[in-house]
Amino acid sequence: MSPDRPQFISSAANPLLKDLRRLAQDSTAYRKQGRIWLEGDHLCGAALARGIQPAIAVFSESAWHAQPARWSGLQARIVLLADALFASLSALDSPGHMGFVIELPAAPAVAPHAASVILDRVQDAGNVGSVLRSAAAFGFTQVLALKGTAALWSPKVLRAGMGAHFALSLVEGVELPDLERLAVPLVATSSHHGDFLHEARLPRPCAWMLGHEGQGVSPELAARAALSVRIMQPGGEESLNVAAAAAICLHASACASVG
CATH class of the missing domain: 3.30.1330.30 (Ribosomal protein L30/S12)
Structure with missing residues (x-):
């Protein structure tokens, strides 16, 4: 019509x-x-x-x-x-x-050299959408969602992403062997292990790995990391929400890239 x-x-x-x-x-x-x-x-x-x-x-x-x-x-x-x-x-x-x-956009291939975010079973749609917003804001162009992650193009993730989807290459249903295509170092986030973020020498570009809200990055995925980092929390909380942690880490990475 x-x-x-x-x-x-x-x-x-x-x-x-x-x-x-x-x-x-x-x-x-x-x-x-x-x-x-x-x-x-x-x-x-x-x-x-x-x-x-x-x-x-x-x-x-x-x-x-x-x-x-x-x-x-x-x-x-x-x-x-x-x-x-x-x-x-x-x-x-x-x-x-x-x-x-x-x-629905055609599923893109994994871009080996892209600054990336890897979502490992991040299940809350609001968290996933917020991470996409941070990725787009801080110059990360590729998001790889491992199986078990909330559907990237679902209505709730789209609303939380506030338009970030259209600035990113989004790959769903990723499995661990697919990550071997990446030519950039993998950086794991952790609540209790690794270098403090503000002291770490962050590789650039890199692929940040963000894990399940309760379990964090899986041991199998963490084993692939070139670097593991944690965020200093002087207030004493056990851990940060994954979306908040993503914003802090991706901002630090963006600053290191222009420093």
């Missing part, structure tokens, strides 16, 4: 609406459909800023009539949903009133 003539959906039984609901509420539906749901103008705007055009742009009826001019240049199928239907597909407490369906 032409972008100039939006399709209006008012029936809860519409097949497209059912697909959208699965994309919005099922963390792995994107793998089956080969498409991703972005909800809210921030995420949609971040995709457009990276040159990513939606296959489908979805608006609540009231949102479309309130501000159609902002999105008038979209070369996509435009779908309008009755407000109650849009609210029914949203997984947000306060629905975003608009969203994009974009094609």
